[in-house]
Amino acid sequence: MISKQEKELALQSLELARREGAQHCRICLSKNVTDMVDTLDGEVDKITHCLDRSLSISLFVDGRFGTFSTNRLDGQELQGFIREAVAMTRLLAEDPCRKLPAPERCCREATEGTEMQTYDESYESFDAESLRTLALAAVVDRTGYQGFKVVSEEGEASASEFDTITADSNGLMCRLRETNFDYSSQVTVETPDGRKYSGYWWESTPFLGKLDISGTGREAVRRAAAQIGSAPVAGGRYNMVVSSEMGFKLVSPVLNALGGYSLQQNNSFMAESLGKQVFSGGLTVIDDCWRKGESGSRLFDSEGVASRPDDIIRDGVVKKYFINTYIAGKMGLSPTIEEPVRARVMPYPEPGLDRDAILRKVGSGIYVTGFNGGNCNSATGDFSYGIEGFRFEDGVLREPVSGMLVTGNFLELWKHFLYAGDDARTCMSKLIPTLAFAEVDFNG
Amino acid sequence: MQPNTNLSETFALSSRELETLVAEALRCGGNWCDLYFENTTISNLMLRDGQVSSGGHHLDYGCGIRVLSGEKTGYAYSESTDMPSLLKAARAAGAIAEGRSAVAPAFGRSTVCVQKQDFYPMRQSWKGCDPAGFVPGLLSIESAIKAKDSRAIKVIAMLGWSLSEVMMYNSFGELCCDLRPTGSLSVSVIYCDGRSTQTKNASRSFRQGAEFFCKENIDAVVEEVTRGVDALFEARRPKGGQMSVVMGAGASGILLHEAMGHAFEADFNRKGQSIFAGRLGEQICRKGINIVDDATLPACRGSLNWDDEGVPGQKTYMVTDGVLTSYLHDRISAGWYGVEPTGNGRRESFRYNPIPRMRATYMENGSDGSLEDLIASVNRGIYVDEFSNGEVKIGEGDFTFYVRSGFLIEGGRLTMPVKDINIIGNGPQALADIRAVASDLVVDPGKWTCGKGQSVPVSCGIPSVLIDNLTVGGE
Numbered sequence: 001m002i003s004k005q006e007k008e009l010a011l012q013s014l015e016l017a018r019r020e021g022a023q024h025c026r027i028c029l030s031k032n033v034t035d036m037v038d039t040l041d042g043e044v045d046k047i048t049h050c051l052d053r054s055l056s057i058s059l060f061v062d063g064r065f066g067t068f069s070t071n072r073l074d075g076q077e078l079q080g081f082i083r084e085a086v087a088m089t090r091l092l093a094e095d096p097c098r099k100l101p102a103p104e105r106c107c108r109e110a111t112e113g114t115e116m117q118t119y120d121e122s123y124e125s126f127d128a129e130s131l132r133t134l135a136l137a138a139v140v141d142r143t144g145y146q147g148f149k150v151v152s153e154e155g156e157a158s159a160s161e162f163d164t165i166t167a168d169s170n171g172l173m174c175r176l177r178e179t180n181f182d183y184s185s186q187v188t189v190e191t192p193d194g195r196k197y198s199g200y201w202w203e204s205t206p207f208l209g210k211l212d213i214s215g216t217g218r219e220a221v222r223r224a225a226a227q228i229g230s231a232p233v234a235g236g237r238y239n240m241v242v243s244s245e246m247g248f249k250l251v252s253p254v255l256n257a258l259g260g261y262s263l264q265q266n267n268s269f270m271a272e273s274l275g276k277q278v279f280s281g282g283l284t285v286i287d288d289c290w291r292k293g294e295s296g297s298r299l300f301d302s303e304g305v306a307s308r309p310d311d312i313i314r315d316g317v318v319k320k321y322f323i324n325t326y327i328a329g330k331m332g333l334s335p336t337i338e339e340p341v342r343a344r345v346m347p348y349p350e351p352g353l354d355r356d357a358i359l360r361k362v363g364s365g366i367y368v369t370g371f372n373g374g375n376c377n378s379a380t381g382d383f384s385y386g387i388e389g390f391r392f393e394d395g396v397l398r399e400p401v402s403g404m405l406v407t408g409n410f411l412e413l414w415k416h417f418l419y420a421g422d423d424a425r426t427c428m429s430k431l432i433p434t435l436a437f438a439e440v441d442f443n444g
Numbered sequence: 445m446q447p448n449t450n451l452s453e454t455f456a457l458s459s460r461e462l463e464t465l466v467a468e469a470l471r472c473g474g475n476w477c478d479l480y481f482e483n484t485t486i487s488n489l490m491l492r493d494g495q496v497s498s499g500g501h502h503l504d505y506g507c508g509i510r511v512l513s514g515e516k517t518g519y520a521y522s523e524s525t526d527m528p529s530l531l532k533a534a535r536a537a538g539a540i541a542e543g544r545s546a547v548a549p550a551f552g553r554s555t556v557c558v559q560k561q562d563f564y565p566m567r568q569s570w571k572g573c574d575p576a577g578f579v580p581g582l583l584s585i586e587s588a589i590k591a592k593d594s595r596a597i598k599v600i601a602m603l604g605w606s607l608s609e610v611m612m613y614n615s616f617g618e619l620c621c622d623l624r625p626t627g628s629l630s631v632s633v634i635y636c637d638g639r640s641t642q643t644k645n646a647s648r649s650f651r652q653g654a655e656f657f658c659k660e661n662i663d664a665v666v667e668e669v670t671r672g673v674d675a676l677f678e679a680r681r682p683k684g685g686q687m688s689v690v691m692g693a694g695a696s697g698i699l700l701h702e703a704m705g706h707a708f709e710a711d712f713n714r715k716g717q718s719i720f721a722g723r724l725g726e727q728i729c730r731k732g733i734n735i736v737d738d739a740t741l742p743a744c745r746g747s748l749n750w751d752d753e754g755v756p757g758q759k760t761y762m763v764t765d766g767v768l769t770s771y772l773h774d775r776i777s778a779g780w781y782g783v784e785p786t787g788n789g790r791r792e793s794f795r796y797n798p799i800p801r802m803r804a805t806y807m808e809n810g811s812d813g814s815l816e817d818l819i820a821s822v823n824r825g826i827y828v829d830e831f832s833n834g835e836v837k838i839g840e841g842d843f844t845f846y847v848r849s850g851f852l853i854e855g856g857r858l859t860m861p862v863k864d865i866n867i868i869g870n871g872p873q874a875l876a877d878i879r880a881v882a883s884d885l886v887v888d889p890g891k892w893t894c895g896k897g898q899s900v901p902v903s904c905g906i907p908s909v910l911i912d913n914l915t916v917g918g919e
Contacts, residue, residue, distance in 0.1 A: 053523060072523075081503065089499075152715045188839045198840065265598045383864075443685055
């Protein structure tokens with residue numbers, strides 16, 4: 001964790017910046033320690049120890065603004081760095097919209113850094129040998145498979161501690177301390193005809209005691225084997241169900257388009273949508289930012305502005321743009337938090353639905369378990385993604401599908417939204433459950 | 445190995461101290477150690493809303509220490525290069541050998557240890573340059589774009605420059621140093637014709653000093669970002685499905701990068717994961733096709749005097765006359781295959797251990813005529829020339845890349861403009877389906893970055909090619 005000495009040095013940099021001529025300044029000191037053990041085919045393949053420290057400094061000098069960072073935190077080095085940073089900031093054009101957030105908008109509760117309860121005290125006694133034991137315990141039993149063999153199995157166990165302090169010259173002082181324990185497994189299987197299929201699965205939690213990796217490797221194998229024999233089906237218009245692990249691909253572009261930078265640059269397909277019903281009435285997305293004990297929950301954003309649970313989209317109506325202090329000045333809008341902390345798609349039409357229930361409700365179509373590349377045009381919302389998954393009929397998965405593309409426009413796609421499950425994985429930064437849509441174009 | 449620049453003063457370490465660190469790292473029995481010292485400065489200036497009102501400067505400094513015990517890797521790094529910190533990192537990396545009985549060394553040794561040529565000499569160093577001198581050039585970009593096309597309503601231009609000082613030392617006693625400059629200019633324009641909004645991007649990125657930010661590069665980016673705007677407004681999605689695709693020279697090299705290059709990286713093959721594993725020596729595409737990965741192109745974004753394991757930069761033929769002749773190796777995979785490393789051991793920074801990565805990947809010229817000849821030979825298909833991101837599934841060989849713009853081909857002629865479509869295919873199948881290769885090779889000058897757990901700058905290129913049976917997304 002950040003030592004008292006490191007914290008003092010960071011705070012001194014605020015004073016240093018002021019002495020060098022900055023009227024205002026914000027600093028963010030981050031310290032991250034990560035240990036990883038990688039396995040390959042049941043043996044330890046790599047051990048890695050990482051320790052990162054970084055100091056980011058945002059300077060407001062004579063109406064000008066610059067951002068700087070360094071990992072050289074020696075006192076004299078830092079003084080020279082800040083002097084040069086102030087000089088470089090003075091080269092830039094004045095921009096009256098560059099300001100620190102008003103103190104009353106800033107977070108005052110994040111004093112210890114552990115308020116979101118995402119710090120596991122047992123991290124401090126978790127040593128490299130324990131991590132190695134954990135990694136080796138998760139190795140897959142390769143025997144007993146019919147119709148394929150496992151040709152490669154990679155696992156990675158990691159334990160990390162993240163500590164950050166954000167402070168500014170208006171008196172802001174926020175801290176966040178988190179731990180994380182992860183295990184991931186990637187498996188390649190081969191069929192007798194030489195075809196290869198890969199599968200991936202992972203678990204992640206702030207608490208060592210909650211990390212259950214007993215089924216991770218098996219799930220990776222299951223996912224690889226499920227794709228055996230996959231092929232395109234006839235192109236056309238299908239219902240589409242998207243797995244809870246992959247739904248973020250369809251939600252993130254919408255959230256990005258609600259962001260101030262895109263809106264201010266006229267590069268958003270969500271322009272002039274605030275307060276309007278632009279999606280299916282079944283769609284509700286909230287910022288569920290204060291979920292204690294889950295990674296990604298935050299009391300403040302990178303400016304130190306306090307987060308709060310809030311509607312983003314309610315019953316298909318856009319309720320919020322994400323406008324930081326700078327963009328608020330540029331666009332003449334009221335500032336908000338700069339981006340959603342933990343976007344959550346709410347269950348629809350009722351709580352409690354899982355994947356299988358949604359497949360039954362939809363009946364037939366294509367169930368997407370993976371997106372392969374693709375992109376979205378941020379100005380128009382047009383998208384095209386490669387997909388893999390399964391055709392389903394009568395609510396039951398049939399043959400595996402690959403080599404197909406899904407193409408459309410996000411405004412149209414979400415108008416055709418049908419259902420949202422209640423099965424989001426809490427280890428992911430966005431809480432996106434199984435999603436279902438009608439009338440989606442597939443090419444194969 | 446000869447250092448081309450002595451950086452021992454930058455990192456304040458003597459030869460004796462380097463030897464001490466290696467000895468400490470190998471104390472538990474590892475059989476290879478390398479040290480990677482890096483001092484990187486990154487700066488940028490951004491033009492937005494008609495003024496250069498944001499910019500920054502970032503320092504990254506440290507040393508990565510790697511120990512190999514057989515093929516097993518121990519890795520640790522320190523952001524401080526004082527001896528106590530480095531010794532601590534050396535011991536952490538050396539722990540990979542703890543409890544292992546003696547194993548055979550598995551690293552590849554290069555017989556070529558001298559780099560005679562600097563592939564990216566700086567005429568004007570970024571060090572000490574005055575950023576104020578770049579502001580007029582950035583401002584000129586917006587005015588030039590708006591003068592060319594009144595539909596341009598927003599212009600963002602970012603000039604970025606970096607200089608990495610790298611020093612590598614290994615347990616062979618080899619020391620080498622490298623100065624790696626990069627200059628990049630990226631421009632994004634929003635066009636509006638009163639009815640709809642379109643975006644267009646262009647970039648240039650070279651391993652050059654401050655001479656990079658010159659009129660020639662500025663003009664080239666302005667020209668590219670204002671070219672084809674009418675077509676952008678007219679463009680539609682084609683009817684999707686399987687069809688022939690003519691890929692224009694240059695940026696279409698993303699096909700090679702995604703469909704073949706990654707699958708040729710030797711770590712995936714050593715582990716049996718790649719669809720090309722075990723296929724060395726096989727004819728994988730028609731005769732006459734040569735695919736290379738090259739670190740030696742002057743000032744190219746993907747070039748390297750030395751890779752990040754201290755192996756000299758070189759040109760590697762992966763496919764020669766249609767035959768798979770080499771994978772892309774780091775020292776570990778080279779040792780495993782019993783060949784020389786190919787200089788493809790790369791890393792994002794001292795925080796990462798090196799792994800096999802591409803540099804500048806391209807196909808050499810063919811002899812099937814011109815781009816026009818290729819288009820004329822297609823009855824129904826598409827021509828594509830602008831791309832964004834791509835991706836590949838190594839085991840399956842399935843790749844995808846996103847097309848920003850192109851044209852429908854009907855009856856051997858370009859007709860309707862198309863945009864925002866994804867193309868997918870299978871690597872080995874796409875190679876086999878290359879029907880024609882023109883003689884107009886271009887290595888794309890854009891800002892390409894490859895992600896494989898770590899980001900590294902790369903380049904890609906290709907002559908115009910005609911490929912049958914690719915799947916195109918559409919209505």
